[in-house]
Amino acid sequence: MVKKILKTIVWTIGSLLAFIILYLCSTYILSHISTNKEDNVTADVPIYILTNGVHTDIVVPVKYGQTNWSHEIKFSNTISKDTTATLIAFGWGDKGFYLNTPTWAQLKFSVAFKAATGLSTSAIHATFYKSLTEGPDCHRIWISNSQYARLCSYIQSSFKTDPAGHTINIPTTANYNNNDAFYDAKRRYNLFYTCNTWANNALKAAGQKACIWTPFDKGIFYMYKDQPAK
Template identity: 40%
Template sequence: MIIRIIKFFAKGLLAFLMLMLLYFVGALIGSAIPVNRGWEPDGHITIYLRTNGVHTDFIFPKKNEIMNWEQLVDSSYTLSKKGNYDYVSFGWGDLDFYQNTPEWEDLTFPTAMRAVFMPTPSAMHVEFENMPRLLEPTVSISVSREEYKKLVEYVKWSFQKDFSGKVKPVPDLHYNQNDAFFHAKRSLNAFYTCNTWVNNGLKEAGLPACLWTPFDDAIFYKYH
């Protein structure tokens, strides 16, 4: 009986390891296949991509002739309420993960498993900045008006909105004085991560991207 139980768990572990291997092989293949590879950086609008080593954010100018982000989100949602900023960053992710993991050392196994394997709510992390923080790996990208328009529409679509078309803030959730969280569409899983969200936005805008990737490294490799 004990031998049967050991064999059962051994087979389960082997199956899990095989699935993990297939997942990482698929991620490597998807990351290696480029999308929009003929793109040339000839635009006049500068945006940024930033990663903390795991999670990627978009950074856009607060306002230009195409989009004034204050019409959708503004600093009144932050603790500081300060409006003298020039850039806005957007990151998409799992709401429970955001709530329970302000720092990576706070990450627990149950939080990670819920985020990856359960259909939990998502959130948009919005931060208001005077200049993009360059303490973390950051790349600048010169995009055209049409490319930026597509990125704007993609990010706007990702917010959940109420019946009046307004964004829905997450109460009492902040990482610092100049950020806020908002309810977002879709749910994070192993095949649709925070980096997949950024990669899909780049693809839709006609910018260099991967066919599919759950990781940040593959995105940044396209801009080096």
């Protein structure tokens, strides 16, 4: 009986280690292979990719063409209620991480377990900015009007909506700053579909350079490491 238990423990640990190694190797390889960027398009709209070192946001103009994000992502849902912002950043992620984990030191096992296994729900974190400065953590990308339309459609499709088709604001005191708010989102976070996977897919939707797959921000920014700040 003891041998059988020990054998089971060894097999379990070995399987876990094998999974971790395979996951990390797949992450490294697939995040260093780029998808094709659409060529012969006009540079009409500036967007940004922005990272805090872990999580990637997609940043777009608050108002451009027929799209005015402030109609659904209202300034009044932020603490400041400042209406002078010109940019809005979108980040998709695990709702528990967003609302219950102010710092990594406060991360609970239950939150991490639910996120990794897809047992939790998701949210979109929207942050207003007046301007952004390009650098290692922030890259500007020019895209065409048609690419921007596809990007907007991708972002809009990630929101859960009420019966009237409006976004659902999440009342909370877990704001990161005075200019952000949270909204209910579709899909579930897991090891294979993370906040950075969502952002990477947003770049694909816009016909931009992206990783084949990545769960980490490093893969996305690796694709733009040679792009000079402008």
